[in-house]
Amino acid sequence: MADDEKNPAREVITEYARSHFRYFRTADGAVYAQRLGHPVARPIRSQGTTGSHRQELMVGLYRDGLGVFNGSSLKEALDLIEALALSEDVQVVHIRVAPGADGATWLDLGRPDGLSVRIHPTGWDLTVPDPQEVCWRRTQLTGELPVPVKDTGEEGIDLLLRLTNFATAETECLAIAWLIGCLGPSVPVPAVFLTGPQGSGKSTAGRMLTRIVEGLSADLRRAPKDEENLIAAVAAGWITALDNLSHMTPDLSDAMCCIVTGAESVKRALFTDGDVVRSSYRRPLLLTGIDVGVIRPDLAERLLPLRLVRPAKRRTESELWTEYAQVLPAVLGAILDLTVKVRAADAETPTDPRMADFAHLCAQLDAATGWSSLPAYRACLDDLNDDVIEGDLLAQTVLRHVESLAPGEAQRMTSTQWLNCLSRLYTGEEFKPLPKGWPTTGKVLSDRLKRLQPTLAARGVLVDSGRTREGRYVEVERPAPIPPHEQPPLL
Structure with a gap:
């Protein structure tokens, strides 16, 4: 056959690719x-080292006896395939x-x-999903899970908890609730924070x-x-x-808030001036x-602290992880x-916690098992509010000022007037110096109070802001206590 009658290499590659793979865009x-019939x-x-489609295509062409093609032919074919896929x-x-x-849902x-x-x-x-329903993306971080075992009852849960050192049964309930939440693609779950003394097995x-x-x-x-x-x-x-x-910078704290509740990052695409990557x-x-250290209020609402204790008896790493590998199929099956x-x-869905979806999950877990994960979650949030207040001198000063207000009384001033009032209250008669990080302007004070609103509300102090003809104001209120017969029942 003459050279001009032969199919160019790029056409051979393109025809093979379109007959063996499905191409689409996100x-x-x-x-x-996506290989036909494969998810x-x-x-x-x-x-990447997880296997690119270019590598997959080269191997397929070679194994099917179509030969080995040079890089330029593969590039031309993939350029055409990519252009065609953009219309899918x-x-x-x-x-x-x-x-x-x-x-x-799928795992x-x-x-x-x-x-x-x-x-x-x-x-x-256990099944292979229809590629039209689910498309899996794999990376280096996608590890292989064992085939889970069905109908283990609570035995698998007990096998897991036996290997950990959680401080209380309520802490164990919250850990299980978090694992169940991780299997929901649309339910945000709080960030688990494993804490405890040295040697309590936090990393393990x-x-x-x-x-x-994973x-x-x-x-x-x-x-x-x-x-x-x-x-x-x-x-x-x-x-x-x-x-x-050991330390939480403001930038890291803000980033973690975005990870928990969701966000989008946009940056310039490599080798371009006007294109971006989302x-x-x-x-x-x-x-x-x-x-x-000090936990910011917005992150505190998204945290789930789980405390561990030092074990009475130590085990070797080899013994511990050998047992874990053996029980993991049963543990995964029990979680499923x-x-x-x-x-x-x-x-019912509790409306008081910030992470209402997770609170609802805890309520469902309690209804299904008789556990007390929702009260334990509320107690965790109360402890975190205490931590935020203990680490914030401004919050402590606001609470001291509110003690002078009568129940049901509200006080309205400009942010600058509030700054002077709270600064005088902090310095007191001893005229002690203001601490580092204390607000220096009314605007800074107003922003700090907005960030502290949920924390102060949990302690019975309402902070609001607005504008009148005279200008902007900040209002602090000490609500009147709700009579017991009017209080909503706890779930």
Whole structure:
């Protein structure tokens, strides 16, 4: 055959690719390739060590006897495929957990064959999802999970708790509630903060909780030094686990708030001047540490502190992790069994906590098991409010001032007048110097009070702001106590 009658290499590659793979785009414009009948999708531009579509295509062409093609031919073919895929319908790719049809959710086991867990209203099954329903995205952080064991009852839960050192039964309930929340793709869960004295097994417990969902290869990481690296790590996995935190900067605190409740990052695309790359994320977060210092109020509303104690008897790492690997299939099966029961339980949604979805999950867990996770969650939030107040001298001064108000009395002043009033109250007759970080202007004071609003409201102090013809004002009120017969019942 003459050379001009031969198909160019790029056409051979393109024809092979379109007959063996399905190509589509995501909302952010990234193009993915999905082998026909298989749920795992790979970005065609990825060159990562988890296996790019370019590598997948080269191997397929070679194994099917079509030859080995040079880089320029592959690039031309992939450029054409990418251009054609941009006109296809938009589809979402998921990491580890995904919503499904008919109220079901999916858990990716990270296996090469695509076997996954489908959690539906009447139970859970092991199956390979329809590629049109679920597209899994895999990264280096996607570890393989064992095949879970069905119908273990509470035995699997007990096997897990026996390996950890949680301080109380209520703490254990909250840990299980958090794990169930991690299996929900649309339910934000608070950031677990494992705390306790040295030697209480915080890092070990953090690894065990994380590996139930992320596989035995998952591990804890140090907190990145900048937000960009933190977002990159968050976007590449499902649970983000940060170990041994000793200090919480304002930037890191704000970033963690965004991770828990969801946000979007936009940055300039490489080698371009006007194009951007979007990255949306909302992930479960796990932290460990003895003490992180002052906790900001907005993060405190999104935290779930779980305290551990030092064990009476030590075990070797080898013995501990050998047993954990043996019981993990039963533990995962028990968590899945309990997830089905909890989702089927009927419970009212508490409206007082910031994380109302997680509070509702705790109420469902209590209805399904008879546990007391919701009261324990409320107690945790009260403790965190105390921590915020103990670390904020302005909040303490506001509470001292409110003690001079009668129940039901409100006081309205400008922010500058409030600054002078609270500063005089703090310095007192001794004229002690104002502490570092004390508001220096009325505007700074007003902003600080807005941030402290939820914390002060939990202590019976209402802070509001507004504007009249005379100007802006800040109002502090000490509400009258609610008569017992008018108080709403606790769930």
